[in-house]
Amino acid sequence: MVLANDSSVPTSQRFQAIQTILNRPAPAVARPGPLEELWASDVFSLAAMKSALPKGVFKSLHRTIVQGGKLDTSVADVVAQAMKAWASGRGALYYAHVFYPLTNLTAEKHDGFISPQGDGRVISEFTGELLVQGEPDGSSFPNGGIRSTFEARGYTAWDVTSPAYLMHTPNGVTLCIPTVFVSWTGEALDKKTPLLRSNAAINQQAQRLLACSARLRFHRSIRVAVLNRSISSLIPNS
Secondary structure, three states, rough: OOOOOOOOOOOOHHHHHHHHHHEEEEOOOOOOOOOHHHHHOOOOOOOHHHOOOOOOHHHHHHHHHHHOOOOOOOHHHHHHHHHHHHOOOEEEEEEEEEEEEEOOOOOEEEOOEEOOOOOOOOOEOOOOOHHHOOOOOOOOOOOOOOOOOOOOOOOEOOOOOOEEEEEEEOEEEEEEHHHHHEEOOOOOOOOOOHHHHHHHHHHHHHHHHHHHHHHHHHHHHHHHHHHHHHHHOOOOOO
């Protein structure tokens, strides 16, 4: 015996929902391309830089990535134009400085590849200055933000050791630029700056140790060569 109000009895609405699910057309799935074409296709990697940048500019940038040091402003301008052309060619309309503050969250400062003009027009612009440094606390906004001081609380600076990449969202494609976040006095305000500074310190000491080791090996080889020459001089010619 089945009661009229028994919830286990399928109703017409349930049958209709089941029929809707069964009759739903399968979504079209595009066949993925070869893995070597998909791998890092949205990353402005060293290979992408090498093909997009002039030879001299790429060598200078690669030297900065590997050895550290300051990035030339003229190099930054060329890299910014190449990065913008690469991202725009893949549908990017915006860029964002991505950093990792001490809140255990990811933070982003978004901007567009346009610069408003006084006559109401806009021009597409992305300079080396915009690539290298940003002010995510609002002091760089047109109205000056809510701060009364002329110094920003913190600055984002481009981390050349991490490649830029594209992020696809329902709002469009965004060029994400990895950065560090420091105060105007140079104090770390994120979790990436201490890591990079630690890597630099370890690299410096490792190079010093390797240099000492190389000198020891060099002196030892000289002593061995002198000893062998002395022994050879004592052996009469046959």
